[in-house]
Amino acid sequence: MIILKTDDEIELLRQSNLLVGKTLAEVAKLIQPGVTTRQLDKVAEQFIRDNGAIPTFKGFPNPYGEPFPAAICTSVNSQVVHGIPNDIPLEEGDIVSVDCGTLMNGFCGDSAYTFCVGEVSPEHRQLLRVTKESLYKGIENAVHGKRLGDIGFAIQSHCEQFKYGVVREFVGHGIGKEMHEPPAVPNYGKRGTGIMLKKGMCIAIEPMITQADRKIFLENDGWSIRTRDNGFAAHFEHTVAIGLGKADILSSFEFIEQVLGDKVI
Numbered sequence: 001m002i003i004l005k006t007d008d009e010i011e012l013l014r015q016s017n018l019l020v021g022k023t024l025a026e027v028a029k030l031i032q033p034g035v036t037t038r039q040l041d042k043v044a045e046q047f048i049r050d051n052g053a054i055p056t057f058k059g060f061p062n063p064y065g066e067p068f069p070a071a072i073c074t075s076v077n078s079q080v081v082h083g084i085p086n087d088i089p090l091e092e093g094d095i096v097s098v099d100c101g102t103l104m105n106g107f108c109g110d111s112a113y114t115f116c117v118g119e120v121s122p123e124h125r126q127l128l129r130v131t132k133e134s135l136y137k138g139i140e141n142a143v144h145g146k147r148l149g150d151i152g153f154a155i156q157s158h159c160e161q162f163k164y165g166v167v168r169e170f171v172g173h174g175i176g177k178e179m180h181e182p183p184a185v186p187n188y189g190k191r192g193t194g195i196m197l198k199k200g201m202c203i204a205i206e207p208m209i210t211q212a213d214r215k216i217f218l219e220n221d222g223w224s225i226r227t228r229d230n231g232f233a234a235h236f237e238h239t240v241a242i243g244l245g246k247a248d249i250l251s252s253f254e255f256i257e258q259v260l261g262d263k264v265i
């Protein structure tokens with residue numbers, strides 16, 4: 001059952017999601033060659049807790065019941081999502097997708113951003129740019145009276161123009177008191193199909209886009225998802241409330257992009 005949120009509940013969701021955006025900005029300050037994703041995770045977890053929230057990813061179980069060991073997912077290069085922070089230093093030319101979730105005042109935040117490490121090749125910069133653009137094209141369709149398939153269609157058609165792959169096995173989701181609520185929000189679809197979107201629905205839209213083939217596999221750590229062809233992948237995510245005529249974006253890239261300055265793609 002899809003739980004519609006009141007205006008007051010949407011404001012609580014906004015607070016939790018703004019904290020995610022601020023946390024990702026703290027991470028952005030540190031991303032450079034030589035830093036490890038474990039260092040990023042430590043800073044993120046401390047920042048979330050200092051702000052009176054809980055990192056929802058930490059302890060979240062996979063299908064085997066194994067708890068995720070960190071506060072953020074850090075997925076490097078051909079990792080798509082759910083990468084576990086580790087002690088391997090990031091290198092010049094890497095890309096790293098950082099996904100972060102919080103629980104504050106009973107409501108969840110969930111947002112992700114893919115960062116460049118130092119100078120990144122033009123082809124990988126394009127992958128990031130197109131994936132972020134596709135997120136906003138999806139959001140343009142997150143309005144009362146449209147259908148769920150309109151969001152997926154907008155994302156898929158934009159990315160496929162560039163011959164990129166749209167991951168099918170992982171999708172966006174409803175969000176509220178729980179991090180994952182119905183409905184599933186695919187990044188692919190047909191216009192005019194799927195459930196009708198209604199004011200008060202809150203969803204996380206999160207295109208996971210691969211440079212070439214969309215096939216993926218689960219690594220031996222039980223979490224990390226990687227492309228089979230080892231091509232790079234990007235992931236951008238916003239939590240939004242379905243609005244009348246316009247979506248209300250509850251998370252924010254503003255704090256991140258203030259840190260990135262003229263390096264924003």
Ligand code: MG
Nearest residue numbers: 099110111112
């Ligand atoms: Mg997320």
Ligand code: MG
Nearest residue numbers: 110204206237
């Ligand atoms: Mg999500």
